[in-house]
Structures are given as C-alpha cells and as structure tokens.
Amino acid sequence: MSTPPAQHETPPPPVEGSPTAPSKRRKTPGKKRSRPANGKAGRKRRGKKPAISTKRLVAWTSLEILGLAVATLTGIVVLLGYAAAKFSGTGFFSHLLPFTLGVLGLILTGALLLIGWMRLRSWLQQKKMFLPALIALALALVAGIMTLRGDFFFAFNQFRILVGGKEEAGRATLAHQVFAAYRRLDTAQLRQLIDRAKPFDREIDAAASAFGLDPDLLHGIAAAESSFLPRDSKDGGQGLFQITQIPESAMQAAADRLKVAKPQPDDHRHNGYLAAATLTHYLAQMRGDLFLGLLAYNIGPKNGGLRFIMQQYGATDFVTVQPYLQQLPRDYPIRVLCYALAFRLSRTLGALPAYEEGLNAVRIQQVGIPGL
Known part of the structure; x- marks a missing residue:
C-alpha cells in the first residue's frame, strides 16, 4: 500500500512579543530619528543660562571682596575714631564702659550686615553675575569720597591716637x-x-x-x-x-x-x-x-x-x-x-x-x- 503524501499545515501566526514576531517598526540602519525643532528639549536648551568661565568668576569675586574690604575698613576707622573722641577719658561708667559697648555693638552690626549681604548677593547673582561686584565697588567709591572730607580726617586722626597711644598723641x-x-x-x-x-x-x-x-x-x-x-x-x-x-x-x-x-x-x-x-x-x-x-x-x-x-x-x-x-x-x-x-x-x-x-x-x- 502506498502511503499518502503528508499534508502541509499552515503554521499558526506568531504571538506578538515572541522572538519570531516581526517588529512593528523597523529602524533603518545608519539613520537617527530627528527630534522636533520646537519640542520641549529645544525649549529647555534655549532657556538654560550659558556657563560662566572660571577666570571671569574669579575676577568678579575679587572685585567684590576688594570693594567690601575698602568700605568696611573705612567704616570701622570712622566709627572707632568718633567713639574714641566722644568717650575719651578715664571714667569707667562715663567713658570706658560706653566705648566698650560701642565696640560690641559694632561687631554685632557687622555680623548682621554680613548676613544681609550674603542673602542680597544670592538674589543679585540670579539677575546678573557682576551685580554684587558693581555694588561693592560703588560702596568703596562712596567711602573714598568720604575720606576727602574734613570729618573723616578728624576721625582718622582720633583712630591713630587710639591705636598709637602716648607716642601717637605726642x-x-x-x-x-x-x-x-x-x-x-x-x-x-x-x-x-x-x-x-x-x-x-x-x-x-x-x-x-x-x-x-x-x-x-x-x-x-x-x-x-x-x-x-x-x-x-x-x-x-x-x-x-x-x-x-x-x-x-x-x-x-x-x-x-x-x-x-x-x-x-x-x-x-x-x-x-x-x-x-x-x-x-x-x-x-x-x-x-x-x-x-x-x-x-x-x-x-x-x-x-x-x-x-x-x-x-x-x-x-x-x-x-x-x-x-x-x-x-x-x-x-x-x-x-x-x-x-x-x-x-x-x-x-x-x-x-x-x-x-x-x-x-x-x-x-x-x-x-x-x-x-
């Protein structure tokens, strides 16, 4: 008896996700998908601030420190000079104690001003990087103009006597x-x-x-x-x-x-x-x-x-x-x-x-x- 020929069965369609399943989208080798020009990524890239070079940052910071140092030192000399002139004497309650309290108040005021400046500095830097240095130099300029006045020179002389003692007074x-x-x-x-x-x-x-x-x-x-x-x-x-x-x-x-x-x-x-x-x-x-x-x-x-x-x-x-x-x-x-x-x-x-x-x-x- 002859064996009847085998019948070819149609294989079942492959299950989606199986290794043999054809992908829905085929990537063309050598080509990348283009991103929309007006997409979110493009907007983020345009909105980001450009990075500031280290040299420029150091320069602005140095100018800021210089301006604050000049203004601060001038203020200290003036305040201590006037305090020395006002409270000069040997009485404890009438001269020494008020001068000491004045120095303490100067230290506390300086600390508060420093804290306030650091907060203001952060806000200014968000606007423009050079703003803190610009304001510090403006303060130094005001202090320099003050030194041309007779009042400052009087205070400076009193400060020299305060520090120099008997020798400077003579x-x-x-x-x-x-x-x-x-x-x-x-x-x-x-x-x-x-x-x-x-x-x-x-x-x-x-x-x-x-x-x-x-x-x-x-x-x-x-x-x-x-x-x-x-x-x-x-x-x-x-x-x-x-x-x-x-x-x-x-x-x-x-x-x-x-x-x-x-x-x-x-x-x-x-x-x-x-x-x-x-x-x-x-x-x-x-x-x-x-x-x-x-x-x-x-x-x-x-x-x-x-x-x-x-x-x-x-x-x-x-x-x-x-x-x-x-x-x-x-x-x-x-x-x-x-x-x-x-x-x-x-x-x-x-x-x-x-x-x-x-x-x-x-x-x-x-x-x-x-x-x-």
Missing part, C-alpha cells in the same frame, strides 16, 4: 605745632625763600637720596640755617647748612658717598652731603625720633650733646626735654619742619595755600609733614 601735638608755625609765616617771604632755593635743588636732592632722607626735610634745614644765603658765620658755621663740628663717622660717610678723601664744607655739594650725613648720625643716636634728631643736629656736641642733657634730666622725648632747654633753641625742629612743609606743598600742590581758608587745613594735613 606726635600729633608736635605736628599741630608745625601746622601752627606754617600758618603764622608770611606767604610772600616763603615764595621768595623757595625761589632762592632753586639753584641748589639738584644738589640737595642728590644728598638726600644718598642718605635716604626726604629732600624737603633737607631743604627745611637749609632754610632755617642760612635762608639759602650761603655764608661763613661768626660761630664757625659754613655754607648752606652752616656746618660746624661734624662727627667723625658722619665725615667719613659723606666722603665715601662723594668718593673724595675729605669733603670741603665751603663746596655747596659737599656741604649738603655733610649735612645729610650729620642728620643721619643724630637720627640714629636718637633712635629715629625726628624731633630729637633735629634738635641734636642743632645743638651738636655743645654741653655734652643732647643725649647727655636728656640723661642728666631724665627726659625721654622731645616734649619732656623742652622745659630744660631754656638757653638752647628748643623750637628749632618746629621751624625746620615748618619750612620743610612749605617746600613739600610747593612741590606737590604748586602753591602755598593759606592754612585757615576753607578746607586748606585738611588738605595740608593730608599732604603731611616731611619726615613724619
């Missing part, structure tokens, strides 16, 4: 003696003196530079000694600086810088170097005290010199030695620095402003006394 007292002496000088005579000094300016400046001194200070000595009329005096003084007895170490120092065997006091250039060397010698002897150094320069070795006089009477500074100098020119340092101030004003401002007019007193004090 220096401030003597400085005001110099300012008062300048105020009494005749402006026309001062201009004439400055004009007479012009032929010697270069030589005096060179001598000051050789010994690291302020050239206006040397000009002040020459003005007090000779009024820039070089001559020989009865007491043996010679030239612009009326050189008399020169310490041996000063003579050698001048010779070394001039590169000569022995300086000649009748030579204007040598005379200036000898004066600078002598002043440097006495400044070292008086431990850098300008008033005592000038006084020692003027006295010289007479009566054993200034150092011996101070030891004899137990004086420690210019203020305490003044009463014992009845027979000696105790006002000599004031006169020298008064003339030196006039030369500095002429050099820096191009004029000799009247001390009592307008804000000239503040301007002159800001220029400062040569050597101080």
Whole structure:
C-alpha cells in the first residue's frame, strides 16, 4: 500500500512579543530619528543660562571682596575714631564702659550686615553675575569720597591716637605745632625763600637720596640755617647748612658717598652731603625720633650733646626735654619742619595755600609733614 503524501499545515501566526514576531517598526540602519525643532528639549536648551568661565568668576569675586574690604575698613576707622573722641577719658561708667559697648555693638552690626549681604548677593547673582561686584565697588567709591572730607580726617586722626597711644598723641601735638608755625609765616617771604632755593635743588636732592632722607626735610634745614644765603658765620658755621663740628663717622660717610678723601664744607655739594650725613648720625643716636634728631643736629656736641642733657634730666622725648632747654633753641625742629612743609606743598600742590581758608587745613594735613 502506498502511503499518502503528508499534508502541509499552515503554521499558526506568531504571538506578538515572541522572538519570531516581526517588529512593528523597523529602524533603518545608519539613520537617527530627528527630534522636533520646537519640542520641549529645544525649549529647555534655549532657556538654560550659558556657563560662566572660571577666570571671569574669579575676577568678579575679587572685585567684590576688594570693594567690601575698602568700605568696611573705612567704616570701622570712622566709627572707632568718633567713639574714641566722644568717650575719651578715664571714667569707667562715663567713658570706658560706653566705648566698650560701642565696640560690641559694632561687631554685632557687622555680623548682621554680613548676613544681609550674603542673602542680597544670592538674589543679585540670579539677575546678573557682576551685580554684587558693581555694588561693592560703588560702596568703596562712596567711602573714598568720604575720606576727602574734613570729618573723616578728624576721625582718622582720633583712630591713630587710639591705636598709637602716648607716642601717637605726642606726635600729633608736635605736628599741630608745625601746622601752627606754617600758618603764622608770611606767604610772600616763603615764595621768595623757595625761589632762592632753586639753584641748589639738584644738589640737595642728590644728598638726600644718598642718605635716604626726604629732600624737603633737607631743604627745611637749609632754610632755617642760612635762608639759602650761603655764608661763613661768626660761630664757625659754613655754607648752606652752616656746618660746624661734624662727627667723625658722619665725615667719613659723606666722603665715601662723594668718593673724595675729605669733603670741603665751603663746596655747596659737599656741604649738603655733610649735612645729610650729620642728620643721619643724630637720627640714629636718637633712635629715629625726628624731633630729637633735629634738635641734636642743632645743638651738636655743645654741653655734652643732647643725649647727655636728656640723661642728666631724665627726659625721654622731645616734649619732656623742652622745659630744660631754656638757653638752647628748643623750637628749632618746629621751624625746620615748618619750612620743610612749605617746600613739600610747593612741590606737590604748586602753591602755598593759606592754612585757615576753607578746607586748606585738611588738605595740608593730608599732604603731611616731611619726615613724619
């Protein structure tokens, strides 16, 4: 018997999801689906802020710190200066305690302002990255404008006395003696003196530079000694600086810088170097005290010199030695620095402003006394 041929059955359709099931969508190899141009992803990409470079961030932060530092330091100086002036004294309840409470209040206020600034800074940075730095620099500018006013300079001087103590208080007292002496000088005579000094300016400046001194200070000595009329005096003084007895170490120092065997006091250039060397010698002897150094320069070795006089009477500074100098020119340092101030004003401002007019007193004090 022959076997009937097998019948071909149609296989059942594959179940969806099985490995043999054809995919509904076929990906074309090598092609990517394009995203809609106006989709959400596109909107997010356009709305995102561009990243800020590290250099720019550091620059803005540095400017912000600089501005805040200037404004903060100025505020501290002003507040402490005014507090020191208002509560100066030795009474506990009337002076010391109020000042201490004021310092405590300043610290607490500073902490609150810092917290407020950090919150404001976060809000400003959300607007523009440079806004905190811009506002900080604006505060620094306002503080800088304040320093030009007389009120700030008063507060600054009080702050210096507060920190410097007895030494600074004495220096401030003597400085005001110099300012008062300048105020009494005749402006026309001062201009004439400055004009007479012009032929010697270069030589005096060179001598000051050789010994690291302020050239206006040397000009002040020459003005007090000779009024820039070089001559020989009865007491043996010679030239612009009326050189008399020169310490041996000063003579050698001048010779070394001039590169000569022995300086000649009748030579204007040598005379200036000898004066600078002598002043440097006495400044070292008086431990850098300008008033005592000038006084020692003027006295010289007479009566054993200034150092011996101070030891004899137990004086420690210019203020305490003044009463014992009845027979000696105790006002000599004031006169020298008064003339030196006039030369500095002429050099820096191009004029000799009247001390009592307008804000000239503040301007002159800001220029400062040569050597101080």
